[in-house]
Amino acid sequence: MGNAEIVAMSKEAASGNSAKIPETPERSETVRIEQFSDGVFAIAITLLVLGITVPKARDLGAGGGLGSALLKQWPHYLAFVTSFITILAKWVNHHRIFSFIQRTDHGFLYWNGLLLLFITFMPFPTALLAEYLRHPEAAVAGAVFAGTYVASAFAFKGLWNHASRNGRLLARDPDEREIRQITMQYRYGPLMYLAAFALSFVSVGLSVGVCLCMAVFFAVKGWPTLRTASLLLPTFTRKR
């Protein structure tokens, strides 16, 4: 065994063994954006509960007690759960995108900012929908709710398209199949949310149901499978 090999193996010992993507300054920029975004997701998902208010004791009235007052608030619980699952699913998908990205540029920063804008906005349409779900004007609230989903779906699509066009910001050896799968997902996602938006003028309940189903669906799809994980190891794999 020659000295050169010792050095090579020692190099691998230092960086390869831990199977991390080498932390270039650019990589560290994406980590930074990702951590900031994670903070925003975590806060937005926790603020949703502020939309559920405690019924005032003096408003309980003669007819019913606290139990029925709480039950009458069911649109708030439904909206809370729907938005919770949605933001969680968007967090999962955000991570999925970032697991492929190794560079950033101005455009990427804008698209990510636009996405976060819609995420932080989400507690408002959630509270709006909860307030008006049983009101004659429910369709307006439902349209604002589904509209926010449409907007964030388009922001996601823009983020991904910007990053993946010609593999601009991606790792060098991406799994083509995964990339195509994500591209497909972002092609049809916005269309389906547009359908939910249109549905809100017919039946708000149906529209919210579609949004809920899609959130669950995207949460499943978005979680890195083993195939994805192997992508995180390009250097390691090549070296072997």
Place this chain on the structure above:
Amino acid sequence: MGNAEIVAMSKEAASGNSAKIPETPERSETVRIEQFSDGVFAIAITLLVLGITVPKARDLGAGGGLGSALLKQWPHYLAFVTSFITILAKWVNHHRIFSFIQRTDHGFLYWNGLLLLFITFMPFPTALLAEYLRHPEAAVAGAVFAGTYVASAFAFKGLWNHASRNGRLLARDPDEREIRQITMQYRYGPLMYLAAFALSFVSVGLSVGVCLCMAVFFAVKGWPTLRTASLLLPTFTRKR
């Protein structure tokens, strides 16, 4: 001393000395979920204080001053402290579970999401209980409060069962005794919270007291002991 040994020791120098679990991509996924969850725990625990409102100057009335108005709010302080300790204990136990886990899958993601749903929800039953503790309908508020505790205890049990069944997501050489102890804890925990839930129909105060005691108990039990810590070193220990 041969060259092979040099390489081996140099390898150990690079990874073993720092006594970290090697960061495989899968490990990094669990770290990511844990950090996001930590954010949610930290925010939920800090939002609790928003449930304590400042008495309006114009509501002080003729009878009493600010001091008595503040004292009359004691259910808010009690609820605040109880929920604070509970969320802190759940955070401690969440970490304890994650110290054993090295892989994730879809099911794990769901169970963790369900758990976080109940954690972020907790400020609502806390404020509800505080508002109604001295009201004739206190039992309803107490049942919602204890019910949320039951639900989160079951989510914790589900998370642990999913992860530990056949050691599916655990580190390879877990300390069997620790694992059994946690499994026992999650077997009896939900039952005891169910008892607190039943108690809430008899005496809300007693029910809250049981919840508080259990939070303190689980916070103690959940903190990694030295025995746990040794588990984090399987590679290191084996290599020696």
Place this chain on the structure above:
Amino acid sequence: MGNAEIVAMSKEAASGNSAKIPETPERSETVRIEQFSDGVFAIAITLLVLGITVPKARDLGAGGGLGSALLKQWPHYLAFVTSFITILAKWVNHHRIFSFIQRTDHGFLYWNGLLLLFITFMPFPTALLAEYLRHPEAAVAGAVFAGTYVASAFAFKGLWNHASRNGRLLARDPDEREIRQITMQYRYGPLMYLAAFALSFVSVGLSVGVCLCMAVFFAVKGWPTLRTASLLLPTFTRKR
């Protein structure tokens, strides 16, 4: 190849390859301040949405429906978007400054604390402006809004001046051109915000528009270019 060279290369393998700034204790202090600041930025940006309230069903009145009530709230959306972009731009610039800094001292801590004070304050002028934009007293709200921007611009300038005077807290081999560019930016930024402040007494809309444009401009300028990135590699570059 001699043994000395092996050691040298092995050293590089261990630290140089990952292209990180060596983590001295001082460096770890700046990381700590940066992460705490990031948390504050992320929370402040997410709290903005709490300034947008759901119109009460009983306030909808006879004249208009929910749709027109939501449209009438447009100043809230405008203020939300403006403050969102501003805080995001300030986060980007905060990172830019920190990418040059490797030491901290008491003065730096104070300036950073002052900056965070204005950042956490920002949800208040945002809500104020939104409430009064169509009110006869809009100029007062606009002045408070633009005034907060002026104050935070001066805090930024102070932070940068303190850190860069004689290169006090900077990395040892900074790119002089970048440094000069940032210094220029912080020389003219506060002046332009002062102009926006003066404008608020003439036209609040114009003043807000200037603030919005400057936020977008600074977000672009602030993002590390490749030239900046090369600065993060002084050790690495020197060693080659």
Place this chain on the structure above:
Amino acid sequence: MGNAEIVAMSKEAASGNSAKIPETPERSETVRIEQFSDGVFAIAITLLVLGITVPKARDLGAGGGLGSALLKQWPHYLAFVTSFITILAKWVNHHRIFSFIQRTDHGFLYWNGLLLLFITFMPFPTALLAEYLRHPEAAVAGAVFAGTYVASAFAFKGLWNHASRNGRLLARDPDEREIRQITMQYRYGPLMYLAAFALSFVSVGLSVGVCLCMAVFFAVKGWPTLRTASLLLPTFTRKR
């Protein structure tokens, strides 16, 4: 140069150069507690702004405009700034303590939890003080405000005493002078806050002033000096 030396230097290259405290599992526990606490500090400091409410347009009345309504809110701004500086100072001191600590135990966890309880509680006395500063009952609000400061000062003292008694949880070679200085600080801090508490019955303004001065003072004292930094390098220093 012998092979043994190569190995030794390569070892140093891998771990010593980056000058980090070796990350034992116990160390990683303290990092975890510290990061969670940091999150709580960051959120509590950002929630303070929610205590400042926008004056309602319909409450402006005939007598004065928005400007005077905003000026009349000065107690809110004062309380906001005082609490902001206090929480920032407590964060700085929290870090200072953690820079000496390398082990945790149950008691440490309790003391830290108690401290965080008072930190998350702080937005309430802040809002209370702001609401009642110009009210005849200001003394009550001032006592609650200063009382919370006393309580958190005692929690800090308890945390430090628990950690430092016989050097229980400290790094092995602490700088005795630094340790003594911190111990002194925590001996007199609670007493001074007790004095501020007593003062609140004489003059609330004076009491708040003392609290503010002490926050500034502790922020200065708490920031690690170079002497502290050298403590973080015990292994590194010994090896040289």
